[in-house]
Amino acid sequence: MEILIASQVLNGFATGMLYALVGVGLTLVLGVLNIPNFAHGTLYAFGAYFTYTAANLTGSFYLGILIGPLLVVLVGFVIESQGVRRLYRAHHDYQLLFLFAIALILQEAVILIWGPVGFSLLPPPILGGAVDLGFVVYPKYRLALILFTTLIVVALYLFLTRTNVGAIVRAGIENREMVSVLGVDINKVFLLTFGLGAYLAGLAGGLSTPIMGLTPSMGLDILPIAFVIVVVAGLGSILGAIASGILIGLAQSLTTIWWPEAANVVIYLLMGLVIILRPQGLFGTR
């Protein structure tokens, strides 16, 4: 039983870190552009599928993970510059609805391009198999995943806090108008932030493939989780998104031990609790 709990805790961390990446991506776009990106889930799915195709074409998982998310960034740039940008003058509800429409289109595009049947992607050979951690034998890939995503999060944190561009993005979250008043081209900030959000979603999607496989519905399935993360964390809190991503991952994996069917619903119960007890989110300031 202890082994089960131990491995589920680790599993919770692994999926939790993936959720964290997705959640941070959504939070960035929500914070800077003020739009809940309904297409975020499909960007995650595209990340997975691009990674899959790139990995198969190049024969290397690493190249797949490198190229896949970058392609998603391109998709994100197109969406932002051609579509969302046209709607800045309109009420921001319309930007949201546009992204919903894009989500529909991209969702069908996945099936159109890659077919309705799911795929699986194997991790690179050195990361295959398991390692004995002493208290549990655990898959190498998941461990590597936890380490790698932690690095990404640290890199993101450094980017946001130690670079000028990062400071502008953070300023954009806090006060968009002031940023443009101070002379920064807000359109570039929006484009960059949207691309960054897309990158995180795509990367998470690509990284998830050895664990969760690829299915056409993966984009639709991850979006509600991303929204729950944002609500639980509190709008605009990036650290909060990371923490809640992990929290939700853990909640899901631990619930699976005792009540598997409830694993999906438990995150909404968690959200409900947060709304009642701390409506601004666990880490929210607004």
Place this chain on the structure above:
Amino acid sequence: MKSTQPIKDATGRTGGGAAATLFSPAAIAFIVVAIVVLPVIQRPVVAAEILVLGIAAVAMNLLIGYTGMLSFGQAMFFGISAYITGILVTKAGVSAFVAIPVAVVATGVVAALVGAFCVRRSGLYFICITFAFNQMFYFIAYSWTGMTGGEDGLPGIARPAIIADPISFYVFTAAVFVAALVVLKKIVDSPTGRILQAIRDNPNRAAATGHDVGRYKLVAFTISGTFIGLAGAVFAFIYEIMPVDKIHWLFSGDLVFMTLIGGTGSFIGPVIGAAFYTFLQETVSLFWDRWPMVLGTVFALVVLFFRTGVIGIVEAGYERFWREREKSANP
């Protein structure tokens, strides 16, 4: 989504006035023509579906167009009501004419409870929360296979004998449709309806003039959810099955778009949106499995270029017509 003008009905009135008629002649004509023509140009079941979705879309617009609350979760009420109706009929042997009102009332209660959680937050937060609640109910429906049939949906929701054949079922649906429209129109014409519009235009000012904005929003949310539930309850009998995708957040988005396509600035406009959506679905899905892509593309175009919806385009054309006439009459 935000219009700073009160919503006009087809008479150009903005509501109120005890002596005024409920619907303008134009609106009545539209409703009558729609009810008569639809089963002719479409199969009666599809026509019934249009009317049912029309109720849902008008109820949706109560929230979006009249109160300015964009909810991406209303499908949950459609689904909850449909499932309750279906379960009562298939598992408890209750008559449809009892099941529908019971389901609608139950859904109204759920809407009030969910609303209590959601309406205190506005804008983005409201969207995220309604969305998440929607998914919660989706997962409950998906996992509780014993009751809901899970992924396969709930089949065998038989129509009662009196309205079993397509035509009489359609008449029943049309009757529900008209009744629902009358009630909803009374609500939007009432002082409550005016206050909702005031809240949409300027919540702070509405609060400053002494209205409990939160309470009114809850009222709007609950009424909207209840009538969407009514639509769901009747929907269960159209194809005699309740599919799980009608409680999915994607359908919530579809409801929003029906409202948008028809025109959020009009009471009856969303019915056009519902007709358009159903028509698109029926025709495109015949020859392309990926028909949601067409739907998404249409949605994207509407958001980019046709935000006022069909009614908005018609109104604009009308206005231009009269302006041209004025100009040529007074050079």
